[in-house]
Amino acid sequence: MARSRLTPERESELYATVIDLLGEVGYDGLTMDAIAARTRSSKATLYRQWGSKPELVAQSLRHHKPVRIAEIDTGTLRGDFHEMIRRSDDCRMEKDSAMMRGLAHAVSENPELLQAMRALLIEPEMTGLDLLLRRAVARGEVDAGNPALGLVPHMMIGALVARPLIEDLPVDQAYLTTYVDAVVLPALGAP
Template sequence: MTRSRLTPEREAELYNAVLDLLREVGYDALTMDAVAARTRSSKATLYRQWGSKPELVAMSLRHSKPVDISQIDTGSLRGDFHEMVAQSDDCQMERDTALVRGLSRAVHENDDLLQALRELFIEPEITGLDTMLQRAIARGEIAADNPALKYLSHMLVGAFVAHPLINDEPMTQDFLRDYLDAVMLPALGLPAPGV
């Protein structure tokens, strides 16, 4: 699918509009007509560039990621995790949590959305996390056969879903850093800070 007709600035504008609409009305009520109206573009352009609503939503989420986590390399896994958290502020985390909450039901009811999110958003994130973990294994920080390795992405997603549900407050950098230090790093065999 060719996206060369749009400038990066215009593409970013479209992606931001899609995410704003998702937060405002949710996935089910989001329409290509609404995106076209919000961005002063034609529905034909949207379909030509992205093919479908699920792909446009997934690409919008992918574009909203501030950094490719596979590129984070501070020399330690704890440093990499903390740098990953530092790439987003509390306001952005709150907005991301609202998006995850809004999409969670839609994913269960829409196979096309689930497939698009897996291919365009989730798999690249898991690949980036795997790259980060492989570097930690190569440095000797963690064991390659640690059984927790295959559950790290589940643990991260679980934190984003469970924290607002259990604590009735949005995700924050402080909570996520503490969660990484207290739960994820010890699960990988690394001591918590100060231990």
């Protein structure tokens, strides 16, 4: 018997909806019912195709591809960071910030979800950042022994998470550019 599978377009739409809902209601508040209602699909389809909420969330994260950092190569570290920010539109950054806050607690309770988030979201970003930083070291812009080299993801997560908490303002390109210029590059001793 043929099983009704979603088309790739419908699947993309569904993943995007999961990311939106994650930002709106958080992981605990995210229900299969709400996903089914907003995407106008049946819960049976969701369970048949993804098995469970953690798996569906993990797949949505995987689909929610971050900006491909590794492709960026402007010739300077400052240029690379600015290009990375330029490629992320403001709306997308706000969603990422909301999604990260939505997941912040859930991942500490769900080892599988933390694993998925780390494998799908954090590690590719870190690999991309790492490549970008290694090129800066090779060009002599950053000292190979600089202890801030391993802390760039921490600084960037701080930028994303802290802005709405402290200033009640969304993360946008202007703010992130200021943050990179004022914090990340000076910590790295980069021009």
